[in-house]
Amino acid sequence: MEKKVQRLIIEPGRVEKNYWLDLLVFKNLFYILSWRDIKVRYKQTVIGTLWAIIRPFLTMIVFTVVFGRVAGLKTEGTAPYALMVLAGLLPWQFFSIAFSNASESLVVNANLLSKVYFPRLIVPASAVITSLVDFLISFVILIGLMIYYHYAPNWNILLIPVFTLIAFAQSFAFGLYLAALNVKYRDFRYVIPFIVQIGLYVSPVGFSSSVIPEKWKLYYYLNPVVSVIDGFRWCIIGNGAANPFTAYFVLSMSITIIMLIYAVYKFRKMEKTFADLI
Amino acid sequence: MSETAISVQGLGKKYLIGHENKERYTALRDVIVQNIKGVGKSVKRLFTEHGPGVAGSEIEEFWALKDINFEVQQGDAVGIIGRNGAGKSTLLKILSRITVPTKGHIEIVGRMASLLEVGTGFHPELTGRENIFLNGAIMGMNTPEIKKKFDEIVEFSGVEKFLDTPVKRFSSGMYVRLAFAVAAHLESEILIVDEVLAVGDAEFQKKCLGKMDEVAQKEGRTVLFVSHNMQAMSSLCNKGILLNKGNIEHTGNISDCISRYYKGSTVFNFNAHTALKNRLDRHNGKVRFDRVEIANETEGNDIWDIQIDQAIEFKLQCIAFEKSDGLTFYVAIKSQISDLIVSNFKVVLTKKQIVQGQTIYFSFSLPGNTLRPGQYNLYFAIADQFGREWFDAIDENVSLPSLIITPSRIDVHENVGFCSLPFQLNLDEVIIS
Numbered sequence: 001m002e003k004k005v006q007r008l009i010i011e012p013g014r015v016e017k018n019y020w021l022d023l024l025v026f027k028n029l030f031y032i033l034s035w036r037d038i039k040v041r042y043k044q045t046v047i048g049t050l051w052a053i054i055r056p057f058l059t060m061i062v063f064t065v066v067f068g069r070v071a072g073l074k075t076e077g078t079a080p081y082a083l084m085v086l087a088g089l090l091p092w093q094f095f096s097i098a099f100s101n102a103s104e105s106l107v108v109n110a111n112l113l114s115k116v117y118f119p120r121l122i123v124p125a126s127a128v129i130t131s132l133v134d135f136l137i138s139f140v141i142l143i144g145l146m147i148y149y150h151y152a153p154n155w156n157i158l159l160i161p162v163f164t165l166i167a168f169a170q171s172f173a174f175g176l177y178l179a180a181l182n183v184k185y186r187d188f189r190y191v192i193p194f195i196v197q198i199g200l201y202v203s204p205v206g207f208s209s210s211v212i213p214e215k216w217k218l219y220y221y222l223n224p225v226v227s228v229i230d231g232f233r234w235c236i237i238g239n240g241a242a243n244p245f246t247a248y249f250v251l252s253m254s255i256t257i258i259m260l261i262y263a264v265y266k267f268r269k270m271e272k273t274f275a276d277l278i
Numbered sequence: 279m280s281e282t283a284i285s286v287q288g289l290g291k292k293y294l295i296g297h298e299n300k301e302r303y304t305a306l307r308d309v310i311v312q313n314i315k316g317v318g319k320s321v322k323r324l325f326t327e328h329g330p331g332v333a334g335s336e337i338e339e340f341w342a343l344k345d346i347n348f349e350v351q352q353g354d355a356v357g358i359i360g361r362n363g364a365g366k367s368t369l370l371k372i373l374s375r376i377t378v379p380t381k382g383h384i385e386i387v388g389r390m391a392s393l394l395e396v397g398t399g400f401h402p403e404l405t406g407r408e409n410i411f412l413n414g415a416i417m418g419m420n421t422p423e424i425k426k427k428f429d430e431i432v433e434f435s436g437v438e439k440f441l442d443t444p445v446k447r448f449s450s451g452m453y454v455r456l457a458f459a460v461a462a463h464l465e466s467e468i469l470i471v472d473e474v475l476a477v478g479d480a481e482f483q484k485k486c487l488g489k490m491d492e493v494a495q496k497e498g499r500t501v502l503f504v505s506h507n508m509q510a511m512s513s514l515c516n517k518g519i520l521l522n523k524g525n526i527e528h529t530g531n532i533s534d535c536i537s538r539y540y541k542g543s544t545v546f547n548f549n550a551h552t553a554l555k556n557r558l559d560r561h562n563g564k565v566r567f568d569r570v571e572i573a574n575e576t577e578g579n580d581i582w583d584i585q586i587d588q589a590i591e592f593k594l595q596c597i598a599f600e601k602s603d604g605l606t607f608y609v610a611i612k613s614q615i616s617d618l619i620v621s622n623f624k625v626v627l628t629k630k631q632i633v634q635g636q637t638i639y640f641s642f643s644l645p646g647n648t649l650r651p652g653q654y655n656l657y658f659a660i661a662d663q664f665g666r667e668w669f670d671a672i673d674e675n676v677s678l679p680s681l682i683i684t685p686s687r688i689d690v691h692e693n694v695g696f697c698s699l700p701f702q703l704n705l706d707e708v709i710i711s
Binding site for chain 1: 293371372373374375376377378379380381382383384385386387388389390392394395398399401403404408411412415416417418419420421
């Protein structure tokens with residue numbers, strides 16, 4: 001260990017210059033917290049990780065029946081309806097789980113917050129990482145389904161990491177902001193499931209974006225998750241799927257970036273009072 | 279001349295407290311409590327912006343710390359002394375960067391580690407081994423560092439056999455051992471320790487104190503230490519800071535601070551209004567001890583010094599913060615040497631409903647010539663009439679004085695044992711043949 005003398009100054013309202021540096025210092029904690037959540041996630045369950053597969057799989061069946069058969073909505077390109085649903089469901093599930101975990105993360109880890117110092121940003125970030133693991137596991141269904149339908153993807157599929165990254169940024173941004181609010185106003189724990197529930201219906205999970213009338217599209221795309229789902233569909237379904245890189249994509253990305261910056265700013269501002277409030 | 283490790287200037291910390299006779303949201307546990315009324319209230323609160331920590335309708339400023347100035351030299355072991363609510367924990371929290379000060383300037387030189395709780399972040403589902411890594415990381419150690427010290431930690435804790443058992447299967451003693459073992463191996467130039475020795479069995483406490491002593495004296499690290507255990511304080515620390523209601527009353531030599539702290543009356547106020555989460559006891563605080571008084575003439579307020587043949591009379595006062603179905607009072611008298619319970623009793627004080635805001639006064643006495651000479655710790659607890667729901671408990675860890683029973687010449691017992699059973703000897707039947 002280096003024998004450099006550390007000098008720390010504590011003052012009210014002092015902008016900690018070394019905050020971002022501290023994130024590096026505490027990166028070990030970041031890994032460990034993510035590892036803990038992953039490890040603990042399916043403890044004392046009989047089928048363990050299978051839950052990460054069963055939940056999206058059953059949702060997919062229900063949505064295919066309800067939207068595809070009962071409502072008779074049309075799919076994208078030549079893809080079977082089930083595949084189209086799953087291509088939207090995977091990013092949506094990632095977003096919704098990551099978002100709600102991140103929002104609850106500070107409150108769940110209240111004991112840590114009130115007893116130890118570390119950059120608080122680590123907690124929601126590691127909650128999102130944990131959800132990413134479930135997301136990756138659920139890709140097994142996608143592969144299974146593609147084999148079942150003999151559906152070959154094209155090169156578009158290589159862009160999946162890009163859209164995953166965008167979904168990551170979105171869930172982190174919204175999760176971060178709500179996590180901070182949740183510390184102060186515990187009401188948000190009731191609001192969060194509601195947001196997720198509504199989000200499921202205003203995002204193209206069970207249906208394709210192509211069924212939305214043109215005049216509503218501007219409002220429809222104010223929900224930045226829509227672009228991510230469109231993107232996933234385009235990656236997975238390939239030819240025949242609508243191109244996601246439209247003007248609306250720029251709108252979604254702008255909203256995402258603004259939200260991310262705003263959330264970090266707000267979080268940093270409220271962070272100092274967490275220990276007093278929680 | 280050694281260098282300054284910590285310098286604190288003009289430090290102040292303000293809280294805003296709401297008067298509602300209620301805890302502010304600790305609602306992570308109780309979803310149910312959050313009823314319609316609660317939601318309505320917080321919606322209202324959303325629109326009437328307050329500062330941190332506000333729960334009630336009336337808001338009051340409260341300075342937990344006011345204009346604190348002190349310096350700690352490298353290698354000093356400083357004991358921070360004060361009654362409950364004096365601001366000790368707030369001070370440590372600010373120094374540990376958990377909360378920010380409202381005023382003032384602090385400069386800390388060197389790597390600092392703080393131990394405000396034993397086993398912070400321990401996860402019940404993880405094994406002992408995994409928790410060592412988790413807890414170590416939370417305390418600021420990196421993985422290679424933990425690996426290097428792993429064997430030492432395990433050896434110190436004495437739980438080798440259970441390393442791969444989830445800690446939820448641990449006994450509470452084992453849990454504390456493991457947790458302290460991790461903390462004891464933190465590498466830092468400055469170590470901040472809050473009341474962590476109040477847990478664990480007597481033997482392990484001794485081991486911990488030994489380790490702390492090693493840290494402070496042999497390794498020459500700077501230590502800031504908070505405890506109500508004055509013996510530990512005086513043996514560990516060389517300097518002291520005496521806090522009183524957010525102010526520094528005295529700094530200097532540890533023994534000076536302790537003796538100043540001891541001065542006072544025989545009446546003990548427990549500051550029932552201290553927020554529950556800042557209290558050491560683990561009970562729910564629906565009814566809380568507010569005052570304990572001893573009717574006998576005694577010396578000092580840290581120790582109640584009683585002649586063996588005197589009856590000891592206690593007067594107690596409790597405040598109900600919530601309604602309760604009757605009250606049960608429990609007393610245990612523990613030997614300070616062995617920590618064994620010498621005697622205890624449990625009585626139902628009332629079967630009547632207690633409503634919020636009521637004050638309950640009662641007294642009890644211990645007859646003379648029952649306890650043997652020696653030093654005893656007291657433990658008082660209060661529960662509902664069935665003894666199902668525990669409200670509050672106080673003991674030496676919250677500065678309840680200990681009892682010293684001094685011998686007297688007319689006492690017929692030898693100075694051994696714990697208690698004097700009444701005996702009868704009929705001298706007429708002594709036969710000498």
